[in-house]
Amino acid sequence: MASQGTSSPTTAQHATKNPSDISSLKPFYVEHVTESHPFLENEKENKDGLPLSQPEHNRVMKALGTAITWTQKAISALKDPSGWSGETKKLLSDLFPGGLQEPSQRQALKTQLTYTLDGLQKLRDDNASTVRSMSSEHRLGLSMSMIDPETHDKIRFDRMYISEKSLKDRPDDALAATVLHEASHTYADTSDNWKTRPNHSSPPDGKPSFSFDTHLSVPDPVSGKSHSDLTFTNAVNNASTVEVATEVLAGVPFNSIA
Numbered sequence: 001m002a003s004q005g006t007s008s009p010t011t012a013q014h015a016t017k018n019p020s021d022i023s024s025l026k027p028f029y030v031e032h033v034t035e036s037h038p039f040l041e042n043e044k045e046n047k048d049g050l051p052l053s054q055p056e057h058n059r060v061m062k063a064l065g066t067a068i069t070w071t072q073k074a075i076s077a078l079k080d081p082s083g084w085s086g087e088t089k090k091l092l093s094d095l096f097p098g099g100l101q102e103p104s105q106r107q108a109l110k111t112q113l114t115y116t117l118d119g120l121q122k123l124r125d126d127n128a129s130t131v132r133s134m135s136s137e138h139r140l141g142l143s144m145s146m147i148d149p150e151t152h153d154k155i156r157f158d159r160m161y162i163s164e165k166s167l168k169d170r171p172d173d174a175l176a177a178t179v180l181h182e183a184s185h186t187y188a189d190t191s192d193n194w195k196t197r198p199n200h201s202s203p204p205d206g207k208p209s210f211s212f213d214t215h216l217s218v219p220d221p222v223s224g225k226s227h228s229d230l231t232f233t234n235a236v237n238n239a240s241t242v243e244v245a246t247e248v249l250a251g252v253p254f255n256s257i258a
């Protein structure tokens with residue numbers, strides 16, 4: 001399904017390489033992060049991370065299972081917008097200009113979710129062998145891409161990092177959301193255009209809603225440009241949007257969305 005051509009706005013290469021290839025491209029790699037601290041130069045040397053402990057591995061496998069279930073449910077929900085509740089429609093309108101009302105918009109998100117799902121299933125089938133823990137205090141998770149010095153193509157690597165703190169402290173659903181976010185970077189080539197934040201307290205109109213931190217935009221490593229305008233194309237290529245839209249479409253209660 002993922003290989004079918006569509007009018008999706010994504011420009012993903014969808015090609016990932018074995019982690020053993022990292023060293024040859026070391027000077028060019030860039031990172032994508034889940035939380036509020038964009039790429040930090042002095043963290044490059046941490047790229048190998050640490051192997052997961054047994055309790056950490058258990059949590060990652062559980063999170064992968066949850067993220068897979070959510071993504072499958074979300075893909076299914078995209079087939080039938082007439083079944084969306086009022087709250088679902090409202091939240092999707094917050095997340096995407098046009099609210100996924102157009103079939104082409106739903107197809108574009110479905111393409112992203114299909115690639116992400118394929119990646120999540122691969123990670124689970126591989127027994128999470130390419131997932132590492134990292135010691136960052138400021139990040140939830142991290143994935144990696146590099147720029148090929150010859151072709152200037154962006155290359156994604158099959159490796160995911162989750163912070164030790166997340167693996168220890170984050171609730172199950174929040175950890176699953178982090179795994180989903182990072183998998184969307186690696187397998188659907190999403191960017192960090194902005195961060196979506198659920199308004200859990202005192203929402204402006206008393207209803208569930210999302211707000212946006214566009215100052216967290218990470219420039220595209222190839223073009224150097226940021227894509228923080230709130231357009232549909234930028235939304236469907238934004239990891240944070242893909243992450244929470246999956247939860248909304250899967251029917252995760254709004255109060256559980258981190």
Ligand SMILES: [Zn+2]
Nearest residue numbers: 033034192239
């Ligand atoms: Zn990210």
